[in-house]
Amino acid sequence: MKIALLGHGNVGSGVSNIIDKGNTQFTKQLEIKKILVKDSSEATDERMVFNIDDALDDDIDIVVECLGGLEFPFLCISKALNMKKHVVTSNKKVMATYYDEIVELAKKNGVNVIFEASVGGGIPVMSNIRHTRRVDEINDFIGIFNGTTNFILDKMFKEGESFDSVLVEAQKLGYAESDPSDDIDGHDVKYKCCLTGNMVWDTSLNLDDITTFGVRTVNQRDIYFGKRHQSTLKLVGRGIKKEGHVQVFVLPEYITNNDTLAHVHSNLNCVEFKSENLGVASYIGQGAGKFPTAHAVVQDIVSLLNNEDLEINKDNDVKINNEEYMSKFYVRTKNLEYFKEYIHKEIDSDVIITEPMDLFKLKDLIEKTDDKNMFVAGVSL
């Protein structure tokens, strides 16, 4: 199989490393013919080209997109599909944003688009969804989909450091971007939940319907509250199947220490699926990183090499309705007066546990308080 590799950063260079080595009977059958980089200043290899049209010559079977970003990768993926080349991508943002367009373009051109590396990095999330669904219906999923925030929360929990100082450390270690908004505001998890839900329920979820809360304002008092209640604060993404609709949202939650998710350390990810016969199946591993993510990309290429059935079905009309999701919430704000009718328990002068309420009500009240430093999290106490 002849491959054009778009991008040669962290993940892209890992992909070329694994394929060029050719350590297994499968990777031996792969060949990277072209590598798209920005310009000649990045060229370290005679396969490197600087223009997408130079990368997509007739000889190429598979286009592997590891560019990062949104519009340019979408353009490249569309071009490749229209030239009837299979596409493998690690780009959750592109896939979640343009799911319908990309999947339909692949179908129209009789080729496949696959994106194992886009969710859970090195954890085989997508292939285990496909595998499980051969026998079982998956109803619900829950996961720690973002290694950066898990690293931050875990370090805050274990070492008592402040959010800001751990964020700086995560940036130094290369876990967090210089602009960490996508991670700490929950958007990265939102993209991954969208793609996970699409695969689990054979549908195309509306990304904008995924209610999303982040951890940008979390502090040591919030972390400590969990400790005192045998729980650990985690940023989780959830999908819950209901009669006639689903609930999909991203929310910091206090997870009881009896739960596998509470013990997902450092920058690891964990994705759990609940299905009819299997019960709960949990997968824990590296959610990002050069070689784990590159491994997942190469797995997708091998799946294409093996001619597996990779067609995506998105025909199920599944609507997200988060209005029904009820939980108690931990709320820390200097403007508690807006919550005074909804107090289940007072914790401190600026911290309460609410009566059970739905996510929309919570969002309403948050807007009213107009407190940029407030912090909220789901709690099952």
Next chain:
Amino acid sequence: MKIALLGHGNVGSGVSNIIDKGNTQFTKQLEIKKILVKDSSEATDERMVFNIDDALDDDIDIVVECLGGLEFPFLCISKALNMKKHVVTSNKKVMATYYDEIVELAKKNGVNVIFEASVGGGIPVMSNIRHTRRVDEINDFIGIFNGTTNFILDKMFKEGESFDSVLVEAQKLGYAESDPSDDIDGHDVKYKCCLTGNMVWDTSLNLDDITTFGVRTVNQRDIYFGKRHQSTLKLVGRGIKKEGHVQVFVLPEYITNNDTLAHVHSNLNCVEFKSENLGVASYIGQGAGKFPTAHAVVQDIVSLLNNEDLEINKDNDVKINNEEYMSKFYVRTKNLEYFKEYIHKEIDSDVIITEPMDLFKLKDLIEKTDDKNMFVAGVSL
């Protein structure tokens, strides 16, 4: 695909239930034609027969063995393979004991034998080994392979109960057999480690070389020692790749609470693989139970239906050498005098931590002490 199902106990009846329902596009293509049960007293279905030769008629494509036991299942599997029928089995004891014979018989007859359900119940251990190895070499594995002992140790840890009373409870819940020796003496884990190692390293390990310790004599003091040292006592099976040989053994170990394995609750199993690019990948799920195990059996049948490459390679000459495995050990015995040259730390009048020693030395000393109630466990303190 036409199936003969041998055995209609817990797992077998789960298999027929899933296939008869035919809820997915794959299970719809399967049909159970014959079900072997002991005699007419167990017959509840017109497909039931009482003799293996009546089950294996020419029409059958796949024989599914869920009998339990050793010699009779081996006879049935051999017969089926010689009639050129694919075999799916959940029977770790038969597979681990007769690995060479069974795999060679399958090869000779041009059919497959697969056994996903035999290791880790509902966790897709075997298929994830196959999947990972398409791109990566797996070096080491470690796992909690036995749900019964995990249930016992977890309950002793959380509720302070005695081994004997929790064992009785496990028996009442159907987690433990009336003769629990295979579970509590570590043999069940030994079979599973043998099969896992065979698949990971493409070999046929000598079952008798797997050094095995159990938890039959564990008491609350042993459990509490872990608690005091931020560790949790677990019965684990390990495979470690070394230059020119491997180490494979079954041993109770104090696992630090920073480790995923320490938090595998109740009767769950967890299997972890360490490979070159992925790092550590962990799979947690139901290790046994009617429907999780039946799910794994049906997955194997679907793999046959899909004509996947399921051939087993056992050509690597891999020898187990446990003599080199060094660890400190927790030792509780009334006859500590035999350990007096090897004390790293005295814990109590009858409990010590040893200097690092190898597993064979440990076994030697255990035999010398001649104490049936002693307890030993690996410890990394």
